[in-house]
Amino acid sequence: MDLIRKASQWASGKSPWILHFNAGACNGCDIEVVDCVTPRYDLERFGVVKQGSPRHADVLICTGAVTLQTRDRLKQIYEQMPEPKRVIAVGTCACTGGVFDGCYCVTGGIDTVIPVDVYVPGCAVRPDEIISAVERALSLKTDGEGDKK
Amino acid sequence: MADDNKVIIPIGPQHPSLDEPASFTVTLSGERVDNVVIGIGYNHRGLEKACESRTYVQDLYIVERVCGICSHSHTSAFCMGVEQLAGVTVPDRAEYIRAIVAELERLHSHLLWLGVAGHEIGFDTLFMYTWRDREKVLDLLAAIGGNRINYSVNTFGGVRRDLDESIFAKITATLNELEKQINYYLELAQTELTLKARLSGIGCLSKEDALKFGATGPVLRAAGVAQDIRTAEPYGAYKNFEVNVITHTAADVFGRTAVRILEMLESIRIIRHCIKEMPEGAILAKVPRRIPEGEVIVRMEAPRGENIHYIRSNGTDKPDRIRVRAPSEANWHGMQHMLKGEYLADVPISIAAIDPCYSCTDRAITVNSDGTRKVTDWQSIRKYGIDWYKKRGLDMADIRLERGV
Known part of the structure; x- marks a missing residue:
């Protein structure tokens, strides 16, 4: 088991596939996540591919304060992802709930629902920071080694 | 089944x-x-309720985060409402700066849309081209407000930052490059038969239906209705000059594409005009912390259409009720x-x-x-x-x- 884990970690480090999920963001961070794959930043030159299905994803990029409507969906997506999986919370809302913390329809940051490995604060986060967060998430060897809140 | x-x-x-x-x-x-x-x-994050429990100044921060793409439109509408309630006149220079940022926002929003539309039909090259061009607009917005998205230029009574000649020069130079690009996209949309065949005759919403369902913005204008709040009910700097309303008769996705591309060229014209006619003077008027009792409805033209804000004040430093009717909701x-x-x-x-x-x-x-x-x-x-x-x-x-x- 350990060997398989090591092998898949080695492989995903070469060409990680990222999945983006908007858990109730204002669209600002989401646009910057898409910006990462466009010519100026071009995440694809590192082998990073943005794709649709959680079953193929290595890294989950989450934006937004989690709303009650998206909470179950977020959990579902996380569970569908294969091991080893990494979660990046992009934006202040995703880290702590930000300006929407305390709203009746918001549960708070991403870590209130699923474990988060890397936190990227900012409103909105710049694409450079997202790229560096992806790189950092992939360098993590074990679960629980990531950012502490 | x-x-x-x-x-x-x-x-x-x-x-x-x-x-x-x-x-x-x-x-x-x-x-x-x-x-x-x-x-x-x-x-749904419940931000209208969140606004009611915070002061106006704090609300400005929340209202900006209604939407990350048209953040300036929402704060403009909110500021206009509060200024009307407080009876404050915004300095001319601030109005012109607001108009410049609003048109830059329209440029980046429409370029973004053009890319997404290209992506949806499998024309990813167009997606890459337009998003590359969009970066130039974001650079300008970052130079003006300090942030690529949520630039928070607006504040009650005016704008937070003044623009100087060096930024105007930068804007002018970028606009020249962009104009060339957008003209190329226009030519592409008009002459490329594959694109035309793919976009024509789908997503039709006739003039009657568009009016019946209360569509706004490019969707309504592509159906041949010349409705634009910038000319129908001019606000801010738009009172001082004419805006050409772009319409199309196709009433389908192709019409909407054409309207958006032509609107970008119009935005470039407006920004150039604003820079040329930029008045001198202050950029900020003083607004009291407590807003007098009353209610107000503000309409303004966001990139996606008519944006309506309703604000009711009870005479304290917190609003009694805020309602945001964003253009997408109408569409x-x-x-x-x-x-x-x-x-x-x-x-x-x-x-x-x-x-x-x-x-x-x-x-x-x-x-x-x-x-x-x-x-x-x-x-x-x-x-x-x-x-x-x-x-x-x-x-x-x-x-x-x-x-x-």
């Missing part, structure tokens, strides 16, 4: 290309869409009508063509999601659409873009 050989396809709510959650339940008979049930509300109503009778292959681009923005829309809508159905993702429905047209001889890969542009 439902009765009468009808197939029900649930799509979403998680899909990669629209970047925001929404679900669609499409009922098909054969390949034609019989009915669509639209499920929105995934992005959703015609969607069901637009999609009925369409091919399934046309559903993605038809939905994308209204430039939907869920974070704007999701104010107070309840959606029941059982979360147990097998759900098709947006990516596969998009791919289906692209392949469907490829089989019929419409392949976007056939379009050759000029290298140098």
